[in-house]
Amino acid sequence: MKVRNDYLPDLVRIVAMTDETVDLRTLRLVFEDPSLRDRFSFLPGQFGQYSVFGVGEAVFTIASSPTRKGYIECSFKLMGKVTTALRDLEVGDLIGFRGPYGNGFPVETLKGRDLLIIGGGVGMAPLKSLIEFCLDNRRDFGEVTILNGARTVADLLYKKEMEEWGQQEGVRVIQTVDPGGETPEWRGKVGLIPNVLNELAPKPDGKFVVVCGPPIMIKFSLQVLDRLGFSPDRVITTMENKMKCGLGKCGRCNIGPVYVCKDGPVFTAADLARLPRDY
Amino acid sequence: MKIWTLQKKRVGDWMAALRAAGKEVLAPCEADGLLRFRPIDDPSAIAVRPGPCPFPFKEWLFPPHQVLFSYQFEGGKVNLREEEVLVNDQVGLFLRPCDAAAIKILDTVFLSDPPDGFYQLRRSHLTIVTLGCRQAVPSCFCPAVGLSPTSLEGSDLFLWEEDDRFLVYGVSEKGDRLVQVSPDLFEPGEGPEPDQLPSPLPFMERKEPLTNVGQKLQGLFESDLWQEVGRTCLGCGICAYLCPTCHCFDIVDESDAYSGIRCRNWDCCAFPLFTLHASGHNPRPDQPSRYRQRVLHKFAYFLQTFQQNMCVGCGRCSLFCPVGMDIYQIVLQLTGRCLV
């Protein structure tokens, strides 16, 4: 007998790929099932399980915005087994997708607010979805400030998008690279994100902040934001724990009683403060 | 609650009737020195010892290896094939009360939203016939987690041994239906309420309550005590694999050039790989932090999410741990009630 099977992925075809950096690639994916192309909906910040058949599954955020129908995107960094196999695929190849999973960003709460969006490295992926969502619903949101950092100029993601976003009204893009990562032509900032944040010293003024990136960057950025007077329930971040099922069953992504795959990956700094340090 | 009596010597007839009605009977039996629930035809193969059967019943609801789906590669295409699951109606015979209660815990996990189709199908075909414990073994601590040698939690029928017969308590409709399969074997009977049966409860030693320790344990998250209690844990998977309530799993692909499967296999929070990120970061870097997860999941986190402990006090983990980590004692020790 056939049973309800949430593990069965839908087939998606790679229709385009962009190499963001040496080890980071963005894939544009289209569902094989035409009905899914329109039907599939999600929230910025939600993620999926992507299958390379014969190899396995890996979790990536959906990097495109739900406002842009017909395709989804993901940006993945070359890490281990699945990401290596994914790197070997070409435009036209089929992979599997199941999702969307997780809670996503609280876009309803963010409506009408000024946003400060801080991203480091591949942490920009969920933020790209959020930014595009805001820009596509421009009137719903206030000023958008984007602070994007990477180790070196070559490691910066979404270069083209950043340029486009920066030209829009009410959007400010600030880019920074770690000291030593700059090139002679570099006109952005030089310094670690938390330091740059400290220097910019944004005022809370009812703003919401969304921070994504490597754990260490998140940690120090949260400290700076706290010092700058941002209320922890207005600081939003995402967690990354190892995952398998995405359904709250397999038992590995928990931080205390909370399953990151179901109850997360988006948490406020206030949520995190209540959880054990198991991440 | 309906009560019947069943002569012990008629158990074989009942099993035959159940089989004739298309049901598979799973009971603890011994093969090659290993006690395990297996489909059996012959009541003489049944091996019931005091205490729970070492290998828990959960393998029949949540098998160690479950193919989720398979696929074939064809040119540039992938053909996915859903896995079909075949199950007969099954009767789990002679589970212990703790085992039956454990199935209710698995239900909370696998039947809560989104329900797991594989589990759901097997579960809906299963009827649980529990045998109350006339005798406990030293590792048992069901009273400490709010159960007892006569608790009915999770059972469909509850049997109690009395000389040459069983008292049969109908706990659920599903259970009653098993009786109806051969009504002439069951005589209407009388008996005390199950909690009034002469159970070994008064003589059991391990009953210091572990039911309300969640907050306290979670408060110890950063404590050095975990180093002390968890240092000798070897990180083998025995405790989780033999635990009737542990349910963690891994998902992997196995394939060759032509085809493959995606499957889920038992996994365990004591393994270093369990939480290891691709980046090399491991939120639980050592055995003590993994052991902490085990204790907290069972006595704190699960309690918070599902309002019950994730331990039924069967004592298997403590009995079969290669280095004698006894979860009962350890929780007592952590909560400051150390008896040794």
Add this chain to the structure above:
Amino acid sequence: MAAVRTDSERTEKGWEPKLIAFVCNWCTYAGADAAGTRRMLYSPCVRIIRFPCTGRIDPHFIVRAFEQGADGVLVSGCHPGDCHYVSGNLLARRRFAIFKALMDFLGLEPERLSFSWVSATEAGKWVEVVNSRVEALRKLGPARVPWGTLSGPPPSLNGRSVAPMPQEPLSQVKPDDYQAVESQLRQLAEGLLATGQVKAVLGYGKGSLQQATPIVITNATEANQLIFNEHCVQNLTVYLTSPSFRSLRPLGVVVKACDSKSLVGLLQEDQVKREDFRAIAVSCPGVKVNGRWADKCLSCDQRIGPIADHIVGSSEPKSTAGADPRDWEIQTIEKWAPAERWNFWMNQFSRCIRCYACRAVCPLCYCQPCIADKNRPQWIPTSPHLKGNVSWNLFRALHLAGRCIGCDECTRVCPVGIRLDLINRRLSLEVAKRFGYEPGKDPSVPPPLATYRPNDPGEFIL
């Protein structure tokens, strides 16, 4: 294993044996090439896979070949003395001798796994070897598909009671024998801790259910928690490589005679530094598992093992040593036909649930990461199905060959009762016979499979 390819070639009438040949580039490959250029005819059933050297041909590859449907495997390389990397083939000879002994013991028909030396000039020999192997495979028919199929109930080893069992001379052992050791041990530990010679003592304490459990003592006043009795079965040296014990160095570790041998292994393999531990050797009359004397104790003739910094109790050899009952079991298995043996072991392995407790308790399974945890490539299927289990149990047996010191911890803890001890012991006997080597004796000699002698026996090589 629903979707693993069922190879239709095997079931159809026109079945032809599939022989996979792993050959070295310099000699055998050149020999095969020469056969080709001279237009010598040989069986097309062979598939040649070229390696730089037989030294690079890992038994894993062979297991893989069988897993994927080979009917037979042939490994061939340069004659001794001709290896282009000097000794690759000599190391390989040792490894393959052990691998072959293992596969024989498990019941693989000997003809399915062959080895040969074929030089660049021996085109004729190559043709002959290949043809004779293919003929042998043709006679045997297809290998049991897939590698590890169960066929009916296994033969039983339950005849142990009718076997010429050694009497249990250990019954002479008295509780006093342990008590004296226990009190001296406490004194010693107290002294070592008080004088700071060790940071902690790892020994046995009273367990709440099991009667002995490992405990760590850091304070001299706690020394009276240490116990020593017939229940002290665990091999505590497993903790020496554990990161959670690093901060406790130098660590005093209580060892029985058998456990002490694993210290030799750890030193041999550079896993511990001599100054990181002090071996507190307790004079051991024997220990019990499930109420019976442990099998290993029946033949143990020592009270104190090879590494002992402090000796507690008598170091006189024991007068109680008898035969090891496993030897009778091994002989029984070896009397069975290959198919029966195979059936026995496949039934054993089919039970494995991949808890890896065997690895966790093994003092010599310290690898980080273990081969079973590597996923690029995935050498061992992680699923607890027969194929994965056979791979896992084969690889672990091979990795422990010549290194296993026979503490039997893996067998004690295996929750499904797989007789790992028989495999380990069988390979130990092979290592002793072939290389005159006994594990756990001398930390200054290399493990047997990490070395070779030019004149190692190679009778199994064509």
